[in-house]
Amino acid sequence: AQSVTQLDSHVSVSEGTPVLLRCNYSSSYSPSLFWYVQHPNKGLQLLLKYTSAATLVKGINGFEAEFKKSETSFHLTKPSAHMSDAAEYFCVVSDPGSARQLTFGSGTQLTVLP
């Protein structure tokens, strides 16, 4: 069975400072991992995905994530936060053995202070 844990339900940063959103996963296979962002009353937008290629994955809007198998982590980072980054972020794991299903983390609400 697969699972994903987002270690912080809320993260608050100042504009221009780095962002770190933490995610740990559990999977029986070599998983695919995703980060999605959701702005209020909007659908989920894909930020980036890892599918067993390069361990450092670059996404949209300056975000990137590093897959660390030894730590079973897939943390999301951005060097400098922008006000428009304020949103909820979901870490998602897909296990090839489970075919059609994604397992979502509980989400991290990012607040960006001026």
Next chain:
Amino acid sequence: SQTIHQWPATLVQPVGSPLSLECTVEGTSNPNLYWYRQAAGRGLQLLFYSVGIGQISSEVPQNLSASRPQDRQFILSSKKLLLSDSGFYLCAWSAGLAGGIQETQYFGPGTRLLVL
């Protein structure tokens, strides 16, 4: 390019009334289609998925049902809504499995349902 539409965007319905939410995808053929529900302050719950016309898999027992009358159309229905059906309903599509690797799911804009 592919786009996914959902309507209505918002809906307020009384308890016991029927429900029909629609999702359509453009720009792709034979997609996998999914219905999720996001309750307030909670994560996403997969309700149904479909790998083809008329093929529906239910993930959670409930008073909701889904149908796929056309290749790129996915409908979520209920005969009698409950208060607990309130939430944000998201439709998603994916290109299906390729070499055993789960393809990315792309989400629609969502429908906000409030049952009173």
